[in-house]
Amino acid sequence: MLNFSFENPTKIHFGEQQIKEIQSEIPKNAKVLVTYGGGSIKKNGVYDQVKAALSEHTWFEFAGIEPNPSYQTCMKAVELVKEKQIDFILAVGGGSVVDGSKFIAAAAEFTGEPWDILANGAEVKSAVALGVVLTLPATGSESNTFSVVSNLETHDKLPFASEYVRPRFAVLDPAVTFSLPERQVTNGIVDAFVHTMEQYLTYDVGAKLQDRFAEGILMTLIEEGPKAFSEPENYQVRANIMWSATMALNGLIGAGVPQDWATHMIGHEMTAVYGLDHAQTLAIVLPRMMAEQKDTKRGKLLQYAERVLGLDITNEEAAIEHAIAATEAFFHSVKMPTRLSDYNLDDSVADKLVAQLERHGMTALGEREQVTLEKSRAILLASV
Amino acid sequence: MLNFSFENPTKIHFGEQQIKEIQSEIPKNAKVLVTYGGGSIKKNGVYDQVKAALSEHTWFEFAGIEPNPSYQTCMKAVELVKEKQIDFILAVGGGSVVDGSKFIAAAAEFTGEPWDILANGAEVKSAVALGVVLTLPATGSESNTFSVVSNLETHDKLPFASEYVRPRFAVLDPAVTFSLPERQVTNGIVDAFVHTMEQYLTYDVGAKLQDRFAEGILMTLIEEGPKAFSEPENYQVRANIMWSATMALNGLIGAGVPQDWATHMIGHEMTAVYGLDHAQTLAIVLPRMMAEQKDTKRGKLLQYAERVLGLDITNEEAAIEHAIAATEAFFHSVKMPTRLSDYNLDDSVADKLVAQLERHGMTALGEREQVTLEKSRAILLASV
Known part of the structure; x- marks a missing residue:
């Protein structure tokens, strides 16, 4: 810790x-x-x-x-x-x-x-x-x-x-929150989920309680998120989502651990240039960030796979791929697209956003500052 | 919630x-x-x-x-x-x-x-x-x-x-905390554990995140507690125990859920009359409280058995018995006795403490006020 x-x-x-x-x-x-x-x-x-x-x-x-x-x-x-x-x-x-x-x-x-x-x-x-x-x-x-x-x-x-x-x-x-448009419910759930991931999916510093709390938020959002659509007036579902979103970014789960936020930095540029909703950008970038950073995030990716998703992690490579796919499937389960092409955007996005990142000095993102402009470009190209 | x-x-x-x-x-x-x-x-x-x-x-x-x-x-x-x-x-x-x-x-x-x-x-x-x-x-x-x-x-x-x-x-x-006497380390771990149980092991109100957080504290204490004795100068172990103890009773996990505290009320009388350390009394009373209240606490006992202890809960009665035994075993793993007889006390304790409870108006304890003086007596007699 x-x-x-x-x-x-x-x-x-x-x-x-x-x-x-x-x-x-x-x-x-x-x-x-x-x-x-x-x-x-x-x-x-x-x-x-x-x-x-x-x-x-x-x-x-x-x-x-x-x-x-x-x-x-x-x-x-x-x-x-x-x-x-x-x-x-x-x-x-x-x-x-x-x-x-x-x-x-x-x-x-x-x-x-x-x-x-x-x-x-x-x-x-x-x-x-x-x-x-x-x-x-x-x-x-x-x-x-x-x-x-x-x-x-x-x-x-x-x-x-x-x-x-x-x-x-x-x-x-x-x-x-019962009367919120679906798009906003979707955005909120994904936003809270990715906030948690930005503080959890980094590297182990022995902060076991912070990990457990972050995992608790992720599991709650995975379990309750889809119900906000199938049971839109279920008060308890809405209450659990609402409290999870607050706890995801009130400072608690990020205290005493490294933090990432590379997905957010790339996503912010995407919103600024193309007008996508904040959470829409996160759902596009995060799965590709997990894949691109799978070596530096290996320990936590496996912990996430096992504890949050309940996956068998005997075969590490397969478990990580499965975990990334399951994360994307979760986004889909709350009606969130996960590709640039879902918004009629193509690989020209990469040059444009990399230039934006460079202009804002975002040349070494993430918990180990390993997400260079080149890696951001690769993430964006993989996100089409 | x-x-x-x-x-x-x-x-x-x-x-x-x-x-x-x-x-x-x-x-x-x-x-x-x-x-x-x-x-x-x-x-x-x-x-x-x-x-x-x-x-x-x-x-x-x-x-x-x-x-x-x-x-x-x-x-x-x-x-x-x-x-x-x-x-x-x-x-x-x-x-x-x-x-x-x-x-x-x-x-x-x-x-x-x-x-x-x-x-x-x-x-x-x-x-x-x-x-x-x-x-x-x-x-x-x-x-x-x-x-x-x-x-x-x-x-x-x-x-x-x-x-x-x-x-x-x-x-x-x-x-x-490296230099603490073992007895105080033991007391601290057990105290934090029972604080968490008092806010968790009640009945389900749909507060899924609070449950996950409480379970996170319990799991952390079960995993890290014994290491405080086997690796007394392991900083990360001490850090996780210390942060768990703070989070166990800072109001967070108790917000939006029913609370019990019957174990504490009986324990307080035991300390007042016989001078046992606070946590020593909790370790004696809690296992018997779980057993005595197993019907009213059934849902949460099974959730605790499955999520915190990783037990198979197909056979509910067996799972509950196993969970109570595992709780007592955890106390032993952090060098805490769990019986009145470990302190040379016998069943005369029951009359004495029930009289104290009565004097202090503690006649209907617990989350459903079902722990009558008669039940407190049964719990104490079972604790010898």
Whole structure:
């Protein structure tokens, strides 16, 4: 186990009818900005629940944070935060709304050009307080310090992290996910699965409990994921998926272990250039990453094959191939395509994305920095 | 999954040479009271590391918090806290020192008779800030809100809980546990194991991830526990045990599931009357609790048998018997006796402890409140 520091002070209210808890979680005298996306929360009852819970607060709203939240949209919200002297942001939505709201919270108190937070790693020294009502289990953003924001003009999709933007609280009501479009359910399950893999499928450092926890998340997603489609109003299925997605990226399973994230880095470029959903890119890249890195990841690939998938690992090569195929089959089981050609993309993708990776300095990715541009190219070519 | 609220803001610094982190975690202007136990920290180097880290702080010390910390000792520390106007308590030790320090922290700011916090559930409305340097992985007290304190005069051993006494930070350096006496290593492993069982071995509410996490802790303790004796200076073994003990009782695996704690309640009485170590009592009671409650716990007993112990569960009755025997064998593998007779106690224990349980209102214990005094008596008689 590697040395680590871990903290996660986000307070979670989990379960049916928990949205009312925001009333006591947000200071009474706070001026609140409710941020959300395309308006689905007005159809599924979440907006009304939030409105009822905020009946004693002064609040404003900012709609239109898009999937892959854009810098341009976020900066409009920053203007509103400053104009109305907002001191609490309540993000109501999925990972994109939360990520966008984190950037809004940081940018509103940033001295200088906020784009520097993303492009140049400028330090965030404070942020507007943030709370979350989560409507889409996927990114784990509801209790972590990470955010990814895209620039529509430059086609950059860039991350930042700061303890200041970690949500103070997050409300997770699995029942509000019943009405999600299938595509978003698919995306969420795959996103949580790949987050876990990025922290698990590296190399052994003797962190046995972290391994067991990661395996627990993977097994739960494999078992429960498909049921979200066959039994879409099964509350327990939704609850297990939702809690798994939070635990997949709240810092816990990544504490004390090496981390990979090469699949994410390549995937981000794919979204920035071709507009694929984040999780769609992960499902394309991960199986090819597993194959390309099978020697450096051998020990963990076999452990994954045996413990998570229940495979016989006597023949190591066969077990690894089987494990990769089973991973791809799992993605298919939750209605996720796994090939570039499923989106009418061909091998020209490779040159384009390798150039993007080079431009962003992503020339040595992964837990051992062994995923060179050449390997990224091979992974992309194998993904067609 | 049941509805739940979960938060755990304790910051963890885990690993070798992490004690120095307390320097930046305790406010520079704080007047610190370092609390500890019998003085082992002066032999294993921990005291010196703490002293070095506090070189820029004003600090005092209070030694002599005993195993099963006593109200009487804690109240002496409370006097010191008031006299020196302490505003940060640093507990350096195992669960007893931490539990005692939690009570000291609460009692020092309590209006009225502090014994009421334990005896009558009087509300804790504030407490002196608390940090921990953990030297014995066992109770999970380093990041939770619980404390158990004993009254030497009345033979009461009583718990309280308050968010105010949750440590702000905890330093966990597995290397400092190399020098622990075997008896304390044994106690810690068994304590963490039974904490997990109290939150796992109840009935199914569909909380699949919580189950997987609990099973991960149990498997890790079963695999690593015996190695703490065969390879006492294996850092990774100690690290996995230490992190398992924290995760066993930091609130996470108990969020959204029913909880039992009947074994603990009976065990507490055994400690109060006969002076057995806390974990010694748990190892005596748990196997008999599993047997006595095997019908109400059937589903989880079989899940435990299959997933944690790898047993064939085709014959359910045989599998359950086998699982109970394997649990007892695990305790033996970490050098823990499992019978009252191992401590020269006989069946007279039953009357005495049932009277204690009755006096404390413990007449319907467990996740379904089915452990009546009669059942507690049967469990104790079977434990001889």
